[in-house]
Amino acid sequence: MLEGLKIVEYATYVAAPGAAGIMRDWGADVIKVEPPGGDPIRLFFSSLGVDAETNPIFEMDNRGKRGIVLDTTKPEGRDALLKLIDRADIFITNVRPGGLKRAGLEPKSVLKRCPRLIYATLTGYGLEGPDADRPGMDAAAFWARSGLAAMFRPKGGDPIQLRTAFGDHVASLAIVSGVLAAVHERSTTGKGRLIDASLLRTAHYVGGSDLAIQHTRGRVASNRPRNAVPNPLVNTFRTSDDRWINLLMRQGDKDWPKIARAIGVDPLVSDPRFSSSRARRENAAALVSLLDAAVERFTYDEVTTALDREELVWAPILSPSEAVSDPQAIAAGCVVQTPTHEGGVFNAPAAPVRFPGADDGPKGPAPRFGEHTRAVLAELGYSDAEIDALYKSGAAV
Known part of the structure; x- marks a missing residue:
């Protein structure tokens, strides 16, 4: 369905990469740009002191993408990223506003350079307001600050924690919907636009039935036994x-x-x-x-x-x-087989919508760290000598 759309993902962790991952399953060409240290979610299990041959969290949200490594703190790395963006339909990032400005990648300047670009940001708290530059992962911005944690808290009990990346994946759906709305708009206007998605706003929508009552009646029922x-x-x-x-x-x-x-x-x-x-x-x-x-x-x-x-x-x-082997979940397409680099497959959750008769599943394994850096730079017109120089300077890995 999305074949022909080119997406540059300059993001880490789950919510923004998850959105690009959905669109990759649906046929878009996604290039994942990682910093020299790599996407921190690659370290999920090792950070817990757990040895794991595969990282299913990283694999799920990054399957089928091409992966490159650029150091955008270096002018050469930033220039390479901008050249990638020049050729893209969509740019997705979860870098906070201050970081984008310091890198010269803030929306205003990039959209001036690329007026047809759809520039999608995912932040904890949005692009405006006193906390716009505050770091906000899903347990903080989506769960705690939105009121959801308080609503789910058992009456008289302690707050409970959010399950891994739960709010992130809901935000992924919000980003995808916003991007595809902008794709449609561009088909009639010829112009791109900025998309401001946040974990906080997504959570307010997810908890909307209760929060609508709070807005109008001044209180909501507690979560009771x-x-x-x-x-x-x-x-x-x-x-x-x-x-x-x-x-x-x-x-x-x-x-x-x-x-x-x-x-x-x-x-x-x-x-x-x-x-x-x-x-x-x-x-x-x-x-x-x-x-x-x-x-x-x-x-x-x-x-x-x-x-x-x-x-x-x-x-x-x-x-x-039981849920991952539920016959109805299998019949509904909830489980897909994801390819590995070794030629095998493993089961993983599917993207949230099925398109009967279409190839809407995984297009390949998640990229190894820096796996496609050299090939993608060559596609941008860099010579072998120029690519070698980028590696030598540390601007590319």
Whole structure:
């Protein structure tokens, strides 16, 4: 779908490289530019003191890209990057505004040089305001400062940490959507533009339902234990064979009789304590206790068969090991085989959208450090002697 689009990625870690990785799966030509020390996410496992033959985090977001190493603190390295940008449709970076300005790569000057360029920035906090230049990874800008960590915090408990790169990958989707909107705009105007994506703004959208309530009502419900939730029918339940299911009730009351019938507690529907949404909320602890006792009389297969018979909404709570081998996840295309440099393949998460009939999967392994530096510089018109000089000066690696 994106064959012919040329992307230069001058970014590290996950969110911005993840966006370029999605577009590479979809056919774009992506050149990843790393600093002399390499993308720090290459060191993820070694930083934890763990020996690992492969780094699936780096591989997932960088598969199929060509990788070069330039030292943009040196004029020759900066000039090489600008020559790459001259030929690109899209430039993606997560370098903070101050760093871009010091390198002479701030949006204003680059867009003046390349007016058709789509210049996409990913920052923690956006390009304006007092904290625009503050470092902000997803656990900080996306999770903590946005209010999400407080909303997920168990009432009376400690805040919980975000899972690895969770907010980053949500931001990747935001960057891709912004870039493709700008690609469409350029097709009619002939002009590129600046895209300002941030972890903070993405998080405000992700938490938008709660934050919309906060904006209008001045408060949101706390994250409560199972026996004190506002709607006890939207809950988790354990079966007799120690499996957990997540049960959801649609809006209104029409699902309540179906749930009661499925688990054999029909009389509760007419019980005054549970006959309305308000009554169920006020008597949540009692109702959850009764429902727990009812569900625990059934095996997983028995209760899920009954729920399906009533056409109710539920899902199993799977462990990560179960999730990656879930037959439905496989059928939905959630897992793809990523090539290795040695000629093999390994399973990895797919890009988030499938295009039936199209080649929308990995295009190759993630680049080794500096793997394509010499070849890409040659494509830019550098002679062998000029490339050797860049290596000798340390501007290229």
